[in-house]
Amino acid sequence: xxxxxxxxxxxxxxxxxxxxxxxxxxxxxxxxxxxxxxxxxxxxxxxxxxxxxxxxxxxxxxxxxxxxxxxxxxxxxxxxxxxxxxxxxxxxxxxx
Numbered sequence: 001x002x003x004x005x006x007x008x009x010x011x012x013x014x015x016x017x018x019x020x021x022x023x024x025x026x027x028x029x030x031x032x033x034x035x036x037x038x039x040x041x042x043x044x045x046x047x048x049x050x051x052x053x054x055x056x057x058x059x060x061x062x063x064x065x066x067x068x069x070x071x072x073x074x075x076x077x078x079x080x081x082x083x084x085x086x087x088x089x090x091x092x093x094x095x096x
Contacts, residue, residue: 005089006037010070012081022086031072031079035086040066047088056082 006021014027021038028034049058049070057077061069072082 003089003091004039004041005087006035006039006041007088008035008086010035010084010086012083017083027081028069029079031081033070033072033084034063035068035070037066037068037088041088041090046090047086049084049086052083052085053080056080058084 004021006019008019008022008025009017010025010033011017014025014033016022016025023036023038025033025035047060047062047068049060051058051072055075057073057075059071059073061071063069068088070084070086072080072084074080
């Protein structure tokens with residue numbers, strides 16, 4: 001096992017602007033994005049997403065060892081599309 005990370009800069013349509021160890025990102029609904037990693041992380045992984053819009057709130061749902069869902073909402077809790085940065089750190093079975 002190797003300590004590793006995945007990171008991404010994602011546009012409001014789900015397009016990857018830049019990434020490391022992130023295979024893909026898909027906008028699945030308004031304010032909902034599914035990220036898939038190149039490497040599989042341990043189940044105890046920690047992930048964080050930060051919206052570019054200061055009025056937006058992000059939350060992360062770790063779906064599986066290789067998938068994570070990011071939600072973007074406005075200050076009132078309504079789902080909105082918006083760009084964000086993403087970071088996940090943990091151990092992986094692949095190369096760092």
